[in-house]
Amino acid sequence: MLDIKKIRPGFPILKKKRNNRPFIYFDNAATTQKPKLVIDAICDFYSNYNSNIQRGMYFFADKATTEFEKSRAIISSFLNTQFKEEIIFTSGTTHAINLVAFGFLQKFTSKGDEVLIGEMEHHANIIPWQVVARKLGVKFTKLKCCENGKVDIKQLKEKLNTSVKLIAVQHISNITGHENNIKEICALAHKKNIKVFVDGAQAVSHKAVNVRGLDCDFYSFSGHKCFGPTGVGVLFGKKKLLLDMEPFIFGGNMIDQVSFSKSSWGKLPHKFEAGTANIAGVIGLGVAIKYMLSLGLNEIREREKMLTNLMWGSLKSINNVIINTTPPSSPIFSFNISGVHNYDVGSLLDEMNICVRTGQLCAQPAINSLGVPGLIRASLCFYNTEEEIKIFTSSIKKIIKIL
């Protein structure tokens, strides 16, 4: 069981106060806070061994390369990939999706083929596919989801045909906190030789992810949503696919031979890591993942289950709160208050030092399908407390009175 009294002091920002009152940070789906260990690792890199990686023949460069590649090994083990080189460092989930949209679709699809995208996806998991599909004359089809934001499996089965080449879905919804059955989606897709891309941005901070167990072809996540720095992320791709795909960004670090007549690309993973990487970010991400592993992924899951149940019960107990889903599997709650604009609630919560997200949650098609102008989203993680949920609930009740 996690000892939260020992864990919270490890996050410097959680000690911050305004008007002598602490903050309640319930916007973890947007970005998580960073433990001091991660902040220190970044500071250590810049203070003690800052240099470029994979090319210098001196102490700092060796140390930086070693620490950078250590992160790759940690993340490879964390996701249970078969090969370390199946881990590509990106600037985040958005970059990873663009990499596959351009690298995979351009190589493996042609006019008349089809890609299927969940209708509740984040914009980042819609637009890259939409743009590349349009460019190639590939059909871009929306997959229906249920109210919980999960792909409707019955409808998915009906849509799977020989022209479909790829399905892109999120692992856990950034709106509802519900989880798609990725294993089932992959099994169905693979029977028809269709590849599956999984946006894991909302999953990795809440649960253990085993890409070989899921048997997905691609999986991506962002460092900053799992206690790491911003500007760094990960793409997992099956080696066979990555070997066959063309790079999406070109430049230094990713080449084998360069001449004015032609150039050739280096081996994996460098083929997809053109330019100088976010070295400090990658090192910080490795430390963040190690930190999560040191707490225990099962322990994190257990604590979040408790917080999820408590938060769900508290929200449902408030009369005017409208929440149209069943209890989520991860602590992400999107709701509205009857007759009240979501921004008004966000503004008043801010006065109470409570940080939530309001608006369209980077998912306009999903919000439009729900028929609301926006939502209030409270997203928790393991460092949140029962006391914070209590204060949040009473604050919502107070806001309803004011408004």
Add this chain to the structure above:
Amino acid sequence: MSLEKKTLKIVSDFSFFESWEQKYEYLIELGKQNCSLNKDFKTDLNLVYGCQAKVWLVCKIKNGKLIYRETVTQLSQKAWWGYLLFFLATALLKRLLDLIILF
């Protein structure tokens, strides 16, 4: 009422309240009282871009004075816009421009 007097009135209105809750309640009440624009004016042309809430603003110049009307989806913002328009209402355009230069 002069712009200076309007400024003092706004400051005086809010000085009266002790807590942020009271200030917000007052703002919300003002927002509820503010009249909304006819739906015919809720066009993209009148939409103020860059606001989190949706704000439609119509402005006319009559006898050298600015006449504004607005509609805002967010109640607390509606009140702020009400204050802004109170500040600007029937101001002489030239006087307002002088004031902006002063800012």
